[in-house]
Amino acid sequence: IGIRDPVSVPMHAGREQPEPERRLSPYQAPDTPLIPHEKPSHPVPADAPLRTWNDCGVVAGDIQSRERRVNPLYRHQEDLRHALGQLMVKEDDLLWNIEVLSRDLRPFNPGVQGSDSSDTLFLHMIMDAREGIIAYDTDLRCILWNTFMEQLTGIPAADVLGRREFEMVPALRDAAANLLLVQALSGKTVESSDISCHIPVSGKQAWVRLILSALRDSKESVIGVICIVQDTTARKVMEYALQTTILQLMESEEKYRSVFNAKNDPLILIDTAGRTILDLNNATSDLYGYTREEFFSLPLTSLFTEPEKYYALLDRQAPGIRLFRQRKKDGTIFPADISYAYFELKSRLVLILSIRDLSAAYQTADALRLANTKLNLLIGVTRHDVINNLTVLMGYNDLMQHTVKDSKSLEMLKKVESALQAVHRQIEFTREYYNLGVKSPVWQNICETSTRAYSQFITTIAFTCDTQDLEIYADPLLEKVFYNLFDNAIRHGESITRINIYCVREGPDLLLIFGDDGEGILPENKERIFTRGFGKHTGLGLFLTREILAITRVEITETGEFEKGARFELRIPAGLYRFVDSGNLLKMSGSETMNLRA
Known part of the structure; x- marks a missing residue:
């Protein structure tokens, strides 16, 4: 670092040196003034010989010689003390000038060492941040590439510093992220959406989100762009998994709903704790006459003619089938065979009812019973007439046996009598079974x-x-x-x-x-x-x-x-x-x- 005095004489440790080449940081404004310093009042001559303590020896008794030797020593010691003070002043000037030169660059230049622990801590915070931090100068050349970016892309900072924007990650340039840089240079703070980018060096595929704003110096002048890079890959993976799960759930629910509604028998899901309807299929509305909305506000006891049996059903908690008498919206009472079972849904006990309307079966059974009754009545009348006629035949057969003397004829009449008695026994036997199947078990x-x-x-x-x-x-x-x-x-x-x-x-x-x-x-x-x-x-x-x-x-x-x-x-x-x-x-x-x- 070159330090210039007020008369533009390059100085170093109090000695005149050839003026070195002026090398200021490319990130420092060229007109940044350097801190001036004063030249020493008693500079050490360049050709001053090197003194040793042996030169300061004293011979006893030779006082004048001693004074001649001691006085120059005192003067030389004073010169050394003055030179040391000048060196300390130069050291303070150097540290101050370094502070001025790096004042705007320290947060972004990992090569600069701070003058105190807080600056070092700030530098470590940037380099060890859990988000990517990139800085560009006004020419959009990279001047900072922190550790997170190295880990994310697999590209070391040495390969990126000094390169144009997104040169090492062309996918960001293809996503028009360079336009965001231009907007940030104009003083705006802009954000990108999630960008899918392929890292050529590592072959990784990642999702990132960019937040860009202007980089300013102590005078609020724009000297570049600061870019925060957020790795959203994990979130995108979770979003994709969540979307997939939601689609699967929607598909599963659609299948459940299709099967649920395609069931011919009415189905009702009941929360046993709240004793409210959770769901029902279309067949339930068709059977009872209530709309779906009416069912959700309807007390279930209104469907049962015997509410106490409904309460017993809720407390039973064991599957089974029972016959209940149900009531429709219009007041019609009908018999129903209800199959019930219990299962857990989202940590609550749910009762499912499968209702089968037995009205048609009962009507058919009644019709069959009526037909059987009438048929038995007809059979009874017929049986009565047949028995009467058999009685007449058996009477005539008995008279003939008393009038016929021929043995062959008598034998034939006895066979006829035996046959008539067999018919009579069979008819009397059917009398006992005419009610078979007519009455319920x-x-x-x-x-x-x-x-x-x-x-x-x-x-x-x-x-x-x-x-x-x-x-x-x-x-x-x-x-x-x-x-x-x-x-x-x-x-x-x-x-x-x-x-x-x-x-x-x-x-x-x-x-x-x-x-x-x-x-x-x-x-x-x-x-x-x-x-x-x-x-x-x-x-x-x-x-x-x-x-x-x-x-x-x-x-x-x-x-x-x-x-x-x-x-x-x-x-x-x-x-x-x-x-x-x-x-x-x-x-x-x-x-x-x-x-x-x-």
Whole structure:
């Protein structure tokens, strides 16, 4: 650094030197004045010899010689003290001039060392900032490229300093970022949108955002541009992931909505805590007559004719199917089979109802029941007329047997009588089943029903029922089922002495056993006995028994051993049997027992 005195004589350490070449920083205004300094009042002669302490020795007794030697020493010591003071003044001048030269450049020039710790701290803050900082001079040549920019682009500062704007990152120039530099030079603060740029050196693809403003000196003169570079790659990646997720959610919701609305059965989602409707499909509005908006402000109890059952449904928290009577907007009451289940949605328990309107099914059932009733009425009238005519035929046949003496004719008349009696028995048998399927199934106690059937026989065969309070859901003709089983045992059991009814659990089903200790059934006849017309009597007893039980999906099979007794198993599906008293014990298939509750 050249320091000029007021008379433009270059000085260095108090000695005249050849004037060095004036080298000011290209970032410093050329007219920046330098701080003048004073020349020393007693400069040290250039040809002054170098003195040593040996030159200052004193010989005893030679006072004049001593004074001659000491006096020049004092003068030389004074000159040295004065020269030292001048050097200290020059050092202060140098530091002051450096401060002036770097006053505007220190924040942007990493090569300049500050005069105090605060300047050094400021320099480190710029270089270690977590955002890119670039500075340009008025010719738009780079004068600062901090550490963050080196890490972002992979380009060291030495390769960038002095180059034109965005020369090393052409993608920014292609994005018209150079136009922002021009605006910043005019004194404006401008920002760019997110720019996708490819870094040729590193091959990286990044997103950046630029904030540019004018770089000013202490006199507020524009001396360049400062550019803040924000790396927005992570944010763009997150935005893209978020947009992708949103699109997926929208697509998923669209699929859910399509499936939800395409469902023919009405569906309702209910918040069990707030007891409010969360969502419903179009079929729900069509069924009840309310609009979607009306449903969201509607108390759900208004849909149920029995609100207490609705509250029990909310508190149940277990899936199932139940029959409810529902109310439409116009007040119409209709039966509905409601399937319900529970699931968690956003940390809250949600109840979903699938509603199936049974009005059409009930109307069909009523129509069938009415048709069956009328058909039975017709059959009853017809049966009555047929029996009357059979009675007449049997009367005439009996008269003919008393008047005809020919043996062959009498034999033929007896065969006619036998045939007429068979027809009469079959017609009378159908009288007992004319209500088959007409009435709805009901819960019936096994011991009570079987005891009533057994009481219709006069027999010495012992009978026990060990099912106590067991009830099954069956057709009202269940008593006729037990009557046919007793009739079959008494007619064909031969050596039978006792009949027992009990039940065992087999998986979810219940086996109701009707067993005896009689002759049993041949293996080849175990299935044939349930076919129509098989047997020595009417051939309809066990056939109709199976049909009655099939109405409520109860199966019957014969599993006994021949010559050890017959064993009829009635398999009752889960849900079609119950125990009124929870204290009953069931016999298991082995020696175990288990408690089966209603």
